Amino acid sequence: DTGVSQDPRHKITKRGQNVTFRCDPISEHNRLYWYRQTLGQGPEFLTYFQNEAQLEKSRLLSDRFSAERPKGSFSTLEIQRTEQGDSAMYLCASSPPTGGLYEQYFGPGTRLTVT
């Protein structure tokens, strides 16, 4: 088991460009979460998938953000027309289908810098 992986680890983009991040959860984890973390703050919930269904979205997820998990395995998070305020660490986490505590295992994150 290689853990949750995210790609790329770092992304620098110019304002107005689109970016896409990928998350590969731990195999057989059916729940997948996206978070955003800015410097000195704890992670903030963005969205949550159970299998391929997107079950919950935060109001932080503006219409420029879209997330997909087409086959219930990996997920992508796309940001359109990036703004400087989008600069943050984007974290992905997954949790297994069994157990009531829904322990979440985090990936290393993608650091986005919008210039």
Add this chain to the structure above:
Amino acid sequence: KNQVEQSPQSLIILEGKNCTLQCNYTVSPFSNLRWYKQDTGRGPVSLTIMTFSENTKSNGRYTATLDADTKQSSLHITASQLSDSASYICVVSAGYSTLTFGKGTMLLVSP
């Protein structure tokens, strides 16, 4: 509004010393409380997770306590090591998806 408050914001201790980090929360309904360790530039790693009925849980040199009546938790680190330098985040769960994160306590262990 669900909130998790942590104190202190930052802490410097000498290697080998003990320390205690605090967490107060107002999250409802309460499901469980977690402590995560986050190294700089990395994703959080779970240390402990406690449900309503658990008062204490240990993971090596880390011991977490929970008082569900006062809605307080603490994380005690014994015999600190340089590798303990990290941000420690208290997280309270209201269910299967909703996690409320604290801002974390930045711990620096000095040689």
